[in-house]
Amino acid sequence: xxxxxxxxxxxxxxxxxxxxxxxxxxxxxxxxxxxxxxxxxxxxxxxxxxxxxxxxxxxxxxxxxxxxxxxxxxxxxxxxxxxxxxxxxxxxxxxxxxxxxxxxxxxxxxxxxxxxxxxxxxxxxxxxxxxxxxxxxxxxxxxxxxxxxxxxxxxxxxxxxxxxxxxxxxxxxxxxxxxxxxxxxxxxxxxxxxxxxxxxxxxxxxxxxxxxxxxxxxxxxxxxxxxxxxxxxxxxxxxxxxxxxxxxxxxxxxxxxxxxxxxxxxxxxxxxxxxxxxxxxxxxxxxxxxxxxxxxxxxxxxxxxxxxxxxxxxxxxxxxxxxxxxxxxxxxxxxxxxxxxxxxxxxxxxxxxxxxxxxxxxxxxxxxxxxxxxxxxxxxxxxxxxxxxxxxxxxxxxxxxxxxxxxxxxxxxxxxxxxxxxxxxx
Numbered sequence: 179x180x181x182x183x184x185x186x187x188x189x190x191x192x193x194x195x196x197x198x199x200x201x202x203x204x205x206x207x208x209x210x211x212x213x214x215x216x217x218x219x220x221x222x223x224x225x226x227x228x229x230x231x232x233x234x235x236x237x238x239x240x241x242x243x244x245x246x247x248x249x250x251x252x253x254x255x256x257x258x259x260x261x262x263x264x265x266x267x268x269x270x271x272x273x274x275x276x277x278x279x280x281x282x283x284x285x286x287x288x289x290x291x292x293x294x295x296x297x298x299x300x301x302x303x304x305x306x307x308x309x310x311x312x313x314x315x316x317x318x319x320x321x322x323x324x325x326x327x328x329x330x331x332x333x334x335x336x337x338x339x340x341x342x343x344x345x346x347x348x349x350x351x352x353x354x355x356x357x358x359x360x361x362x363x364x365x366x367x368x369x370x371x372x373x374x375x376x377x378x379x380x381x382x383x384x385x386x387x388x389x390x391x392x393x394x395x396x397x398x399x400x401x402x403x404x405x406x407x408x409x410x411x412x413x414x415x416x417x418x419x420x421x422x423x424x425x426x427x428x429x430x431x432x433x434x435x436x437x438x439x440x441x442x443x444x445x446x447x448x449x450x451x452x453x454x455x456x457x458x459x460x461x462x463x464x465x466x467x468x469x470x471x472x473x474x475x476x477x478x479x480x481x482x483x484x485x486x487x488x489x490x491x492x493x494x495x496x497x498x499x500x501x502x503x504x505x506x507x508x509x510x511x512x513x514x515x516x517x518x519x520x521x522x523x524x525x526x527x528x529x530x531x532x533x534x535x536x537x538x539x540x541x542x543x544x545x546x547x548x549x550x551x552x553x554x555x556x557x558x559x560x561x562x563x564x565x566x567x568x569x570x571x572x573x574x575x576x577x578x579x580x581x582x583x584x585x586x587x588x589x590x591x592x593x594x595x596x597x598x599x600x601x602x603x604x
Contacts, residue, residue: 185211185303186518188323188342190310192216194500195486196348197293197302198507199514201238204301206515211340212297213323217307217330222286223374223467225414226391226406226497227252229270230576232278234504240296248409249282249289250389255497255574257556258394262450265557267390273571283389283406284500313345313355313482319523320345320355320482343481344514344523348507350487353474361474361484367597368471368493368546371424373441373464374416380458382407391497396447399552402495403444403451412461415451417444418469418494425466437464469494471546473539476603478529485510492539493546501576502539509535532602538578544587544596545573551594563589 187203189196192214204210235241254267270279298304307327314322322341328334347355356362382388392405401419408414417424428440441464445452473490477483486503509531517527548554560567569586577583587596 184322184341184343185209186342187211187344187346187514188213188340189302189346189348190313190323190354191348191350191352191486191488192294192304192306193222193290193348193350193486193503194293195488195503195507196346197290197297198234198238198504199346199348199485199511200302200304201293201297201300202508202511203514203518204297207301208515208518210302211342212294212302212304213308213310213325213340214294214304214306215309219287219291222290223372223414223416223465224494224497224499225286225408226283226404226500227281228497228501228574228576229274229279229281230578230580231281231501231504233580234508237508238293238296239300240293243292243296244282247282247288247292249284250407250409251386252281252283252389252391253279253386255391255393256387258392258448258450259555259557260395260397260399262448264450267387268571268574269386270571270575273568274575274577279575283391283408285408285410285412288409310349310354312358313347314339317480319480344517344528345482346510346514347482347484347488348486351491353484353488355482355484356474356488359476359479361476362472363475365471365473368550369421370418370469370471370493371421371466372416372418372469372494373424373437373444373466374414375441375464376408376461377413377415377455377458378411378461380413381454381456382413392451393495394448394451396444398447401444401447403448404494404497405451405454406497413455413458415455417441419444421468421470435466437466471543473536473600476525476529477532477535479525481523481528483510483514483528490539492542493550495546495549496542496574498542498576502542505538505576505579506535529602534579536602540599541573541578541583544590545570547596548590548594554594559590559593566590 186208189212200212254269256267327336394403406414485506566586
C-alpha cells in the first residue's frame with residue numbers, strides 16, 4: 179500500500195485495543211497507520227477472554243478465525259476458598275444461553291498477531307519495529323508522531339515525523355500521552371504485584387470445565403493465584419498480592435529478590451493448585467510485575483484519545499484486561515469515524531464515549547474491592563442474596579454495557595467497602 183503524506187488516524191501500539199480500533203476505522207474506508215515497536219510477536223500475560231468480547235469479534239470478522247484456532251474454550255470461572263474448597267463454577271450460559279457465552283483462553287503472541295493480520299486484511303497499514311518517541315502537539319492539538327526505527331542488521335537509526343488527523347495512544351502501561359501530559363493517577367488501595375510463569379502438564383478438569391479460569395485464595399487470603407489453561411498443554415499460573423507483602427518485605431539482607439522462592443512459598447499455602455501442578459514442568463524463569471491499578475484523568479483531547487491500558491488498568495482478578503482493551507478500541511473507533519465524517523476533532527467529540535466506558539469499568543472495580551475484602555465471600559453473599567447470582571455472572575461475563583448490573587451493589591456494600599466513584603473529566 180502506498181504511504182500517505184498524512185493519515186486519517188495513527189494508532190500507536192499493536193495490542194488488542196490498537197488492532198481493534200484500527201480495523202474498524204479502516205473498514206469504513208479511512209487511512210489508518212498502526213505503529214508497533216516490537217519487531218516480532220512477544221510473550222504477554224492477560225491471556226483469558228470473557229464472553230462479551232464476542233460482539234467485538236463479530237464486528238472485526240474474527241469469530242470464524244477464533245473458532246478454527248486451537249485456543250481452549252472457556253465456559254466458566256471457578257473460585258477456591260482459603261480452605262481449599264472449590265465453589266460452584268460460575269457458568270456464563272446460566273444467564274446467557276447464546277453462543278456468546280463460550281469464549282477462549284489465548285496465547286497472547288498468537289492472538290495479538292491474529293488481530294494484526296486481520297487489521298492488514300481490512301486495509302490497515304501496519305509497521306513493526308517502529309518506536310514512537312513522542313506525540314507531536316501544536317498547542318493542545320495532536321498533529322503527529324515522532325518515530326525511531328533501528329535496522330536490525332546494520333543498527334542504523336532512522337528518525338521520522340508522521341502526521342495524522344487523529345492520534346490514538348494504545349501503548350499499554352507505557353501510556354505515552356498519559357506520561358507526556360501527566361494524566362495518570364494510581365489507585366492507592368490497589369497497589370499489587372504479581373509473579374507468574376507457564377507450566378507444561380499438570381492436572382485439568384474434564385468436559386466443559388477443562389478450559390475454566392481458576393481463582394484460588396491462599397490460606398490467609400494474603401495472596402491469590404490464577405490458573406489459565408492454554409494450548410500446547412500449557413497452563414499460565416501467577417500469584418498476586420499486596421506489593422509490600424509479596425515483594426518489598428521478602429528481600430534478603432542484600433536487597434535481592436528471589437522470585438522463584440516467593441512463588442513457591444505462596445504455592446505451599448494453596449494446596450489445591452500445588453496438587454494440580456504435581457509433575458508439571460516450569461517452562462521459563464519466574465517473571466515479576468507491578469499490577470498497580472490506575473486511570474487517566476482524561477480519555478481524550480484535541481485530535482487525540484487513549485484506549486486500553488494507556489487509559490487505565492484494573493486489577494487482573496476477573497480477566498477484564500482484554501475485554502476492556504477490545505471494548506475501548508471499539509468505542510473509540512466509532513467516535514473517530516463520526517469525527518472524521520463531521521470534521522470535528524474536539525475533546526468533547528472524541529471523548530464522548532468516556533463516561534460510558536468508565537461506568538462499565540466501575541462495575542468491575544467494585545467487584546475487585548469485594549474480592550479483596552477478607553471477610554467477603556461470594557458463597558456467603560449469594561446465600562444471603564441468591565437473587566443476585568445473575569448480576570454477578572453478568573459482570574464476570576462482561577455484560578456491563580449491555581445490561582444494568584448496578585442493582586447488586588447496594589446489598590454487596592453491606593459486606594464490603596466501595597470507594598467513591600470518580601467521574602471522568604470532559
